[in-house]
Amino acid sequence: MNTQxxxxxxxxxxxxxxxxxxIYRTYPVIxxxxxxFGNLVDYQQINRDVIDPLNHVRMEEVPALLQQxxxxxxxxxxxxxxxxxxxxxxxxxxxxMFLANVYGPEHRNVEKSETETAISGPHDxxxxxxxxxLSLIRKRVRSPRLKAVRLHVGEIMKSTVYxxxxxxLADPDIVNEMVNRIRDIEIDGLIDANLLVQCIDDNPDSIFxxxxxxxxxxxxTSKLLDGKVCCLIDSSPTAIAAPTNFFEFFxxxxxxxxxxxxxxxxxxxxxxxxxxxxxxxxxxxxxTTFHYEMIPYPLLLNLxxxxxxxxxxxxxxxxxxxxxxxxxxEAGARLPAKIGQTIGIVGGIVxxxxxxxxxLTSNIxxxxxxxxxxxxxxxxxxxxxASIRMIRFGLIVLAGVWGMLGLMxxxxxxxxxxxxxxxxxxxxxxxxxxxxxxxxxxxxxxxPLWSSKxxxxxxxxxxxxxxxxxx
Amino acid sequence: MKxxxxxxxxxxxxxxxxxxxxxxxxPRLVAENFGTNGWYVLVIISLLVTxxxxxxxxxxxxxxGSSVFDILEQRIPLAVLSPIYILLALFWAYLxxxxxKQYILILQxxxxxxxxxxxxKFIFDFMALILISKQIYNITKAATVFFYLTIWMVFVFxxxxxxxxxxxxxxxxGYGGIGGLESWLEIYIAFLGYExxxxxxxxxxxxxxxxxxxxxxxxxxxxxxxxxxxxxxGFFSFGQLTNLVYPLxxxxxxxxxxxxxxxxxxxxxLFLFKVLMTxxxxxxxxxxxxxxxxxxxxxxxxxxxxxxxxxxLSLIPQVISEVERLLRMLGYxxxxxxxxxxxxxxxxxxxxxxxxxxxxxxx
Numbered sequence: 160m161n162t163q164x165x166x167x168x169x170x171x172x173x174x175x176x177x178x179x180x181x182i183y184r185t186y187p188v189i190x191x192x193x194x195x196f197g198n199l200v201d202y203q204q205i206n207r208d209v210i211d212p213l214n215h216v217r218m219e220e221v222p223a224l225l226q227q228x229x230x231x232x233x234x235x236x237x238x239x240x241x242x243x244x245x246x247x248x249x250x251x252x253x254x255x256m257f258l259a260n261v262y263g264p265e266h267r268n269v270e271k272s273e274t275e276t277a278i279s280g281p282h283d284x285x286x287x288x289x290x291x292x293l294s295l296i297r298k299r300v301r302s303p304r305l306k307a308v309r310l311h312v313g314e315i316m317k318s319t320v321y322x323x324x325x326x327x328l329a330d331p332d333i334v335n336e337m338v339n340r341i342r343d344i345e346i347d348g349l350i351d352a353n354l355l356v357q358c359i360d361d362n363p364d365s366i367f368x369x370x371x372x373x374x375x376x377x378x379x380t381s382k383l384l385d386g387k388v389c390c391l392i393d394s395s396p397t398a399i400a401a402p403t404n405f406f407e408f409f410x411x412x413x414x415x416x417x418x419x420x421x422x423x424x425x426x427x428x429x430x431x432x433x434x435x436x437x438x439x440x441x442x443x444x445x446x447t448t449f450h451y452e453m454i455p456y457p458l459l460l461n462l463x464x465x466x467x468x469x470x471x472x473x474x475x476x477x478x479x480x481x482x483x484x485x486x487x488x489e490a491g492a493r494l495p496a497k498i499g500q501t502i503g504i505v506g507g508i509v510x511x512x513x514x515x516x517x518x519l520t521s522n523i524x525x526x527x528x529x530x531x532x533x534x535x536x537x538x539x540x541x542x543x544x545a546s547i548r549m550i551r552f553g554l555i556v557l558a559g560v561w562g563m564l565g566l567m568x569x570x571x572x573x574x575x576x577x578x579x580x581x582x583x584x585x586x587x588x589x590x591x592x593x594x595x596x597x598x599x600x601x602x603x604x605x606x607p608l609w610s611s612k613x614x615x616x617x618x619x620x621x622x623x624x625x626x627x628x629x630x
Numbered sequence: 631m632k633x634x635x636x637x638x639x640x641x642x643x644x645x646x647x648x649x650x651x652x653x654x655x656x657p658r659l660v661a662e663n664f665g666t667n668g669w670y671v672l673v674i675i676s677l678l679v680t681x682x683x684x685x686x687x688x689x690x691x692x693x694x695g696s697s698v699f700d701i702l703e704q705r706i707p708l709a710v711l712s713p714i715y716i717l718l719a720l721f722w723a724y725l726x727x728x729x730x731k732q733y734i735l736i737l738q739x740x741x742x743x744x745x746x747x748x749x750x751k752f753i754f755d756f757m758a759l760i761l762i763s764k765q766i767y768n769i770t771k772a773a774t775v776f777f778y779l780t781i782w783m784v785f786v787f788x789x790x791x792x793x794x795x796x797x798x799x800x801x802x803x804g805y806g807g808i809g810g811l812e813s814w815l816e817i818y819i820a821f822l823g824y825e826x827x828x829x830x831x832x833x834x835x836x837x838x839x840x841x842x843x844x845x846x847x848x849x850x851x852x853x854x855x856x857x858x859x860x861x862x863x864g865f866f867s868f869g870q871l872t873n874l875v876y877p878l879x880x881x882x883x884x885x886x887x888x889x890x891x892x893x894x895x896x897x898x899x900l901f902l903f904k905v906l907m908t909x910x911x912x913x914x915x916x917x918x919x920x921x922x923x924x925x926x927x928x929x930x931x932x933x934x935x936x937x938x939x940x941x942x943l944s945l946i947p948q949v950i951s952e953v954e955r956l957l958r959m960l961g962y963x964x965x966x967x968x969x970x971x972x973x974x975x976x977x978x979x980x981x982x983x984x985x986x987x988x989x990x991x992x993x
Contacts, residue, residue, distance in 0.1 A: 453896065455891050561742075561750070562741060563896060564737060567899045568754075571903060572760070588771055591774065594636075
């Protein structure tokens with residue numbers, strides 16, 4: 160009976176059977192074999208570090224060559240197989256195995272973010288390559304205190320995840336909590352950071368996003384300086400930051416790149432936009448259905464005139480227009496940019512105008528719905544904006560059924576829900592509940608630097624002072 | 631990373647529990663019972679409340695932060711306490727529920743005259759159920775947010791300043807009303823709710839000065855009541871005040887902005903949050919009282935039973951006058967409880983101490 164063990168090369172090739180993109184080269188003269196995935200490696204690097212030396216080396220020089228720093232010896236075939244799948248080149252020589260890190264697949268260049276645009280400040284955004292993303296942060300934080308803990312997620316995908324924090328600023332308990340949650344994920348694979356957050360959320364059934372996601376390295380850097388913990392995942396242009404709170408989704412990097420008074424004004428405007436987007440259409444429905452007496456007489460005449468041709472109750476009218484707006488938004492998001500603009504014009508002007516003329520809706524409702532939609536886009540976080548738009552539908556229905564009371568019940572239910580939310584065991588409503596007055600000047604306004612001397616309390620940083628600026 | 635109750639939130643919780651629907655009729659109640667410039671009684675009653683809180687503080691101090699139930703159960707067998715607990719829980723749940731019903735009936739009168747109020751009561755109780763199913767820390771957080779959503783209403787009354795006349799306050803005190811015991815009790819009911827502090831004790835970290843927060847909450851309420859009543863006395867004549875059922879609603883109805891009128895519709899609906907907090911806190915007290923008897927029953931079932939039973943009981947009074955009469959009766963009983971309960975607890979603590987001493991020194 161033949162009991163001869165397969166060689167490491169045979170074992171490796173067997174594992175990668177039917178992987179036709181695998182490159183297998185043999186060097187019979189020097190009894191060496193090379194295996195790698197051509198589409199995962201940087202060709203310049205593999206030529207310089209591995210292929211050229213192997214082409215020109217003599218048999219007796221091979222051991223010396225493999226002592227060079229680009230080669231790392233492995234004893235376990237499984238590790239070698241894993242290494243090849245991760246973009247390493249595997250060198251086999253007389254039963255010995257070596258891995259050379261030549262990872263460098265093609266990826267998009269660093270460009271502007273399309274979802275998080277800023278008028279001033281840096282414009283670079285993350286791409287789908289984790290090492291490039293990490294470099295964008297490292298080049299900003301040039302300190303050995305910036306730590307990057309590497310983890311792997313997904314039984315099959317084994318995506319690399321970096322947990323980033325600044326030593327001495329981040330709370331070790333929060334760092335550990337984040338690392339443990341990521342380690343505990345049991346899933347076949349995670350394609351994007353937005354999926355990662357759904358695996359580590361405290362309340363997975365909530366409509367609200369519980370981790371701040373961003374495509375901007377400057378935002379990640381500022382969160383790291385706040386003492387927070389950030390995460391990058393391979394093949395995703397999105398980073399996550401924690402702990403976060405409801406109000407953080409209303410701040411934009413632009414607030415900090417402008418004079419503080421302007422930044423504060425814009426911040427307040429966003430909270431006003433939040434109130435408008437949540438309640439404006441619902442208020443219209445409530446007032447026109449149950450509380451006509453609240454409208455002053457001159458305005459009432461206009462409203463009555465505008466509504467007298469409309470055959471539907473306000474609730475139905477509002478839902479019709481809100482759904483149309485959502486359809487237009489979704490169509491605009493899915494179509495190529497040039498056609499998307501056309502859809503906006505066709506939808507916004509033609510359908511809006513035609514709907515009023517056809518007597519399907521009133522002018523004032525069009526104004527209410529359009530204002531709500533515009534206000535929702537003022538919120539910098541796309542995910543938060545989408546959540547709020549969804550909530551609006553619930554509030555409109557409640558307002559249509561129970562008027563002002565329905566609207567208040569809806570708002571009450573949202574507040575009750577928000578009070579129960581947590582992010583990495585910290586309250587989602589910080590700094591309102593629990594009350595942290597010192598954080599308010601960087602929450603509801605963007606306070607001047609001389610007044611914002613401390614890091615946000617939610618980060619629980621031991622090093623609370625961030626600047627010694629004077630007025 | 632356990633969440634803790636801090637002073638600020640306790641103060642807000644106390645204020646939110648104390649303040650309720652009675653504020654809408656308070657200027658009339660004060661005028662009816664204590665005549666011209668009757669608002670001064672609010673200060674006296676607030677001082678009485680402060681004394682009562684001090685009694686409760688003594689329970690906290692001598693009980694060394696123990697739960698009131700633990701103190702009672704050290705001396706009195708649970709078998710004896712159980713029926714009392716059940717009765718008290720029913721009483722508190724009903725009290726909280728009627729506060730909600732009174733609000734719903736006024737709301738129905740204002741905006742939904744043809745709708746069955748019990749439909750609104752159902753939604754109201756549903757919200758209360760969701761809130762009591764959470765921990766006290768979350769209830770407190772909700773109270774804080776509701777506080778911010780409602781406290782700005784005080785500034786609305788600055789619009790009444792142009793119509794405010796010092797002449798209407800008159801130099802006479804107590805003309806037109808006699809302050810009997812019932813009058814004092816009626817106004818005292820407006821201050822009830824601070825007794826929740828007794829039940830918060832086990833949830834407060836040792837270092838937190840819980841009672842300082844309770845005093846602050848009560849003083850803030852006194853300030854708001856005084857502000858509203860003084861404005862009311864200066865805005866309306868004494869005769870008007872005694873004739874208007876809800877003077878505060880009429881004051882709000884006076885406001886007219888270029889884009890909105892009859893603002894009381896909106897502001898009164900916003901008051902839902904304050905009333906909800908009062909109801910929720912009484913429900914919560916009822917629930918934790920019941921949990922001492924039914925220790926093995928899941929908390930969810932206790933929450934549900936408190937809300938369902940009180941909803942069923944709230945079907946009994948049909949009209950607002952019946953609800954108000956019942957609330958007055960329950961309020962009087964609660965006043966007795968808030969004085970007797972801490973005294974009973976202090977007695978039990980004293981007895982426990984004596985027996986402990988005897989055990990330590992048998993001679």
